[in-house]
Amino acid sequence: MDFTFSDEQVALHRRLRDFATRELADDVASREQAQEFWWDGWKRCAAEGVLGLPIPVEHGGSGHDPVTCAHALEGLGYGCRDNGLLMSAGAHLWAAAVPIWKFGSARQKQRLLPDLCAGRTIGAHAITEPGSGSDALSLRAQARRGSGGYLLNGRKRFVTNGPIADVLIVYATIDPGLGFTGVTAFLVDRDRPGLRIEPDRAKSGLRTAPWAELVLDDCEVPADMRLGAEKQGRAVFAATMAWERALLLAPLLGAMQRQIDECVRFAGQRRQFGRRIGGFQSVAHTIADLQVRLESARLLTYRAAAELAHSTDSVFSEMAKLQTSEAAVRTFLTAIDLHGGQGYTTEAGIERDLRDALGTRISSGTSALQREVIAGKLGLRSGGTGA
Ligand SMILES: Cc1cc2nc3c(=O)[nH]c(=O)nc-3n(C[C@H](O)[C@H](O)[C@H](O)COP(=O)(O)OP(=O)(O)OC[C@H]3O[C@@H](n4cnc5c(N)ncnc54)[C@H](O)[C@@H]3O)c2cc1C
Numbered sequence: 358m359d360f361t362f363s364d365e366q367v368a369l370h371r372r373l374r375d376f377a378t379r380e381l382a383d384d385v386a387s388r389e390q391a392q393e394f395w396w397d398g399w400k401r402c403a404a405e406g407v408l409g410l411p412i413p414v415e416h417g418g419s420g421h422d423p424v425t426c427a428h429a430l431e432g433l434g435y436g437c438r439d440n441g442l443l444m445s446a447g448a449h450l451w452a453a454a455v456p457i458w459k460f461g462s463a464r465q466k467q468r469l470l471p472d473l474c475a476g477r478t479i480g481a482h483a484i485t486e487p488g489s490g491s492d493a494l495s496l497r498a499q500a501r502r503g504s505g506g507y508l509l510n511g512r513k514r515f516v517t518n519g520p521i522a523d524v525l526i527v528y529a530t531i532d533p534g535l536g537f538t539g540v541t542a543f544l545v546d547r548d549r550p551g552l553r554i555e556p557d558r559a560k561s562g563l564r565t566a567p568w569a570e571l572v573l574d575d576c577e578v579p580a581d582m583r584l585g586a587e588k589q590g591r592a593v594f595a596a597t598m599a600w601e602r603a604l605l606l607a608p609l610l611g612a613m614q615r616q617i618d619e620c621v622r623f624a625g626q627r628r629q630f631g632r633r634i635g636g637f638q639s640v641a642h643t644i645a646d647l648q649v650r651l652e653s654a655r656l657l658t659y660r661a662a663a664e665l666a667h668s669t670d671s672v673f674s675e676m677a678k679l680q681t682s683e684a685a686v687r688t689f690l691t692a693i694d695l696h697g698g699q700g701y702t703t704e705a706g707i708e709r710d711l712r713d714a715l716g717t718r719i720s721s722g723t724s725a726l727q728r729e730v731i732a733g734k735l736g737l738r739s740g741g742t743g744a
Pocket of ligand 1: 448
């Protein structure tokens, strides 16, 4: 498979990298401490076209193919130090705009996509519940048909962008007796009667990406706001996960590269025992291993992105997600060690990257769940889609 990038792809990568270095590299520490979403950063991303990258031009996006998006977002992640902002942008893109593009009616696309692509509105995706996470489709939320639409009842949690979202994709079953086959997706505007959005508990990392609990108490959703057909929720969810697992962590590839570059620089300058620490073989090999791990995550991400152009059934999305999130944790942990006491300071910011990376091993399905799905696709287990 040829991943030689065209001049246009390289130019887009460089443009987003330069943009992020220039406009998204401010000190995230105080916002992170206050768990504040960066509205200004969001608007800058919107103005740069980040929030509609894969969506066709006719719906207000830029119409870039998934591989181009992956490469572009890697550049963004290299320059931007606010991983939470990029998590919010990723959830918005891959778990809201893309499913609306793929499964929405002409009217839904016309009404929702231009504003989402322009960042005037924000999207979110709500499937996880107190009783269902990895086994996402065993959800309990129910959708009862009523006059002119549906009444949704249940609770969702850990919904990234929940507190700031304008439109949320919410999953509920039209008949608990049907198991996962009854699951149906709905587009819920944040001001629907019966929807309460409550900020969720403080989290360890990705603190600038706000998340929420949803309480659905006879929440009225008009029939024309169902996303896809009744009982098509499993397909909507599976396609969403294929896109999200392939591409949500693409910015993290850039963040890892930035950190490895910094390790190389530090190892070339810091002297102990009369020599540069990069001259110690154990240090040099440790950094070499970081780059090898990053390259494998990068190639899996490109491969997963390339597969999306044909199908959402490939096993590469799960492999990319698993490898990238695990590589990120190893990279930032190792970078702390390599920097010694300085690496352990909050000022260095590496511990923040590490806390952010820990969350990526859980979101879009835990590492164990990715292995379960990969095993299932290899014919070893029943498999599942997982959240
Ligand atoms: C940063 C972040 C952002 C998130 N954003 C969203 C969002 O926007 N929308 C949303 O709906 N949800 C979101 N989530 C929720 C996320 O999808 C779930 O937390 C995740 O799927 C795990 O579910 P759980 O927390 O219920 O854990 P559980 O499913 O209860 O898992 C607990 C433990 O059991 C293990 N386990 C479970 N099943 C198996 C198995 N078959 N084999 C081996 N081990 C297993 C898990 O790996 C884990 O270690 C987010 C989570 C995080 C951390």
